[in-house]
Amino acid sequence: MPVYILDENLPSTVPIWNDKKFIHVLDISNKFSDGDIWNYAVANKLIIITKDVDFYNRYMSSLNSPKIIWFRTGNIKKKEFYKFVEQIWIEIEEMIHSCSFVIVTEKNIEAL
Numbered sequence: 001m002p003v004y005i006l007d008e009n010l011p012s013t014v015p016i017w018n019d020k021k022f023i024h025v026l027d028i029s030n031k032f033s034d035g036d037i038w039n040y041a042v043a044n045k046l047i048i049i050t051k052d053v054d055f056y057n058r059y060m061s062s063l064n065s066p067k068i069i070w071f072r073t074g075n076i077k078k079k080e081f082y083k084f085v086e087q088i089w090i091e092i093e094e095m096i097h098s099c100s101f102v103i104v105t106e107k108n109i110e111a112l
Contacts, residue, residue, distance in 0.1 A: 005041050007050035008032075010071070011078060016086050017049075034058070041066035047096055059101055069102045076106075 002023040006012060012024035025032050028040065034054050041048045047067040048055060059065050069092060073081065084106070091109055095102050101112035 002044075002046060004049050004069075005037065005044075005046040007037060007048060007052055007055075009051045010049060011081070013078075014082050014085050016082075016089050022049075038066065056101075056103075065100065067096055067100050069096055069104065072103060072105045074106075 003021040004017070004023070005028075006017065006022060006024045008025050010024075012026070023046075025037055029036070032040070034052065037048060038055070038058060040046070042064060045066075047069060049069045049071070051071045051073070053070075055068050056070055059068055073084065076084070088104065088109060092102055092104060095109060095111045099111040103110045103112070
Protein backbone atom coordinates (compact mmCIF):
# COMPACT_ATOMS: atom_id res chain seq x y z
CA MET A 1 0.00 0.00 0.00
CA PRO A 2 1.39 3.45 -0.92
CA VAL A 3 2.46 5.80 1.84
CA TYR A 4 3.49 8.72 -0.39
CA ILE A 5 1.89 10.44 -3.36
CA LEU A 6 4.21 12.29 -5.73
CA ASP A 7 2.86 15.47 -7.26
CA GLU A 8 3.04 15.77 -11.04
CA ASN A 9 5.81 18.39 -10.79
CA LEU A 10 8.24 15.75 -9.51
CA PRO A 11 9.81 13.00 -11.63
CA SER A 12 8.47 9.54 -10.98
CA THR A 13 11.86 8.13 -11.98
CA VAL A 14 13.79 9.02 -8.81
CA PRO A 15 15.39 5.63 -8.03
CA ILE A 16 14.77 5.75 -4.27
CA TRP A 17 11.07 6.42 -4.98
CA ASN A 18 10.80 3.34 -7.21
CA ASP A 19 9.08 1.36 -4.48
CA LYS A 20 5.57 0.23 -3.57
CA LYS A 21 5.44 2.96 -0.90
CA PHE A 22 5.28 5.61 -3.63
CA ILE A 23 2.61 6.40 -6.18
CA HIS A 24 2.80 9.16 -8.76
CA VAL A 25 -0.36 11.22 -9.16
CA LEU A 26 -0.28 10.59 -12.93
CA ASP A 27 -0.69 6.86 -12.18
CA ILE A 28 -4.05 7.74 -10.64
CA SER A 29 -5.29 10.47 -12.97
CA ASN A 30 -3.84 13.01 -15.37
CA LYS A 31 -6.67 15.38 -14.46
CA PHE A 32 -6.14 15.67 -10.71
CA SER A 33 -6.07 19.26 -9.47
CA ASP A 34 -4.13 20.24 -6.36
CA GLY A 35 -7.44 19.99 -4.46
CA ASP A 36 -7.99 16.48 -5.79
CA ILE A 37 -4.49 15.45 -4.72
CA TRP A 38 -5.07 16.97 -1.28
CA ASN A 39 -8.40 15.19 -0.79
CA TYR A 40 -7.02 11.89 -2.10
CA ALA A 41 -4.07 12.13 0.29
CA VAL A 42 -6.34 12.90 3.25
CA ALA A 43 -8.78 10.09 2.39
CA ASN A 44 -6.00 7.54 1.90
CA LYS A 45 -3.64 8.80 4.62
CA LEU A 46 -0.87 9.53 2.12
CA ILE A 47 2.02 11.95 2.49
CA ILE A 48 2.22 14.43 -0.39
CA ILE A 49 5.64 15.04 -1.93
CA THR A 50 5.67 18.22 -4.01
CA LYS A 51 7.56 21.24 -5.33
CA ASP A 52 4.34 23.30 -5.45
CA VAL A 53 4.01 26.28 -3.06
CA ASP A 54 0.21 25.96 -3.26
CA PHE A 55 0.33 22.96 -0.92
CA TYR A 56 2.23 25.01 1.67
CA ASN A 57 -0.33 27.82 1.43
CA ARG A 58 -3.21 25.41 1.77
CA TYR A 59 -1.54 23.63 4.69
CA MET A 60 -1.11 26.92 6.55
CA SER A 61 -4.83 27.70 6.26
CA SER A 62 -6.28 24.22 6.75
CA LEU A 63 -7.46 22.40 9.86
CA ASN A 64 -7.51 18.99 8.18
CA SER A 65 -4.42 18.35 6.13
CA PRO A 66 -2.24 15.48 4.99
CA LYS A 67 1.43 15.39 5.82
CA ILE A 68 3.53 17.16 3.21
CA ILE A 69 7.15 17.12 2.06
CA TRP A 70 7.88 20.29 0.09
CA PHE A 71 11.00 20.43 -2.05
CA ARG A 72 12.20 23.99 -2.61
CA THR A 73 15.26 23.05 -4.61
CA GLY A 74 14.67 25.19 -7.68
CA ASN A 75 15.59 23.94 -11.09
CA ILE A 76 18.40 21.44 -10.77
CA LYS A 77 19.32 18.71 -13.24
CA LYS A 78 17.53 15.39 -12.80
CA LYS A 79 20.68 13.44 -11.97
CA GLU A 80 21.63 16.00 -9.33
CA PHE A 81 18.10 15.91 -7.91
CA TYR A 82 18.16 12.09 -7.76
CA LYS A 83 21.50 12.13 -5.93
CA PHE A 84 20.29 14.87 -3.57
CA VAL A 85 17.11 12.95 -2.67
CA GLU A 86 19.04 9.73 -2.15
CA GLN A 87 21.49 11.45 0.23
CA ILE A 88 18.82 13.02 2.44
CA TRP A 89 15.80 10.72 2.12
CA ILE A 90 16.33 8.85 5.41
CA GLU A 91 16.45 12.14 7.32
CA ILE A 92 13.32 13.40 5.55
CA GLU A 93 11.45 10.18 6.26
CA GLU A 94 12.39 10.30 9.94
CA MET A 95 11.26 13.91 10.21
CA ILE A 96 7.90 13.45 8.47
CA HIS A 97 6.97 10.70 10.91
CA SER A 98 7.28 13.07 13.85
CA CYS A 99 5.81 16.22 12.28
CA SER A 100 3.29 17.14 9.63
CA PHE A 101 5.27 19.30 7.20
CA VAL A 102 8.87 19.13 6.02
CA ILE A 103 10.52 21.82 3.90
CA VAL A 104 13.57 20.66 1.96
CA THR A 105 16.05 23.11 0.42
CA GLU A 106 19.51 22.44 -0.94
CA LYS A 107 20.97 23.81 2.31
CA ASN A 108 18.69 22.42 5.02
CA ILE A 109 15.66 20.40 6.04
CA GLU A 110 13.11 22.07 8.29
CA ALA A 111 10.13 20.58 10.09
CA LEU A 112 6.93 22.47 10.92
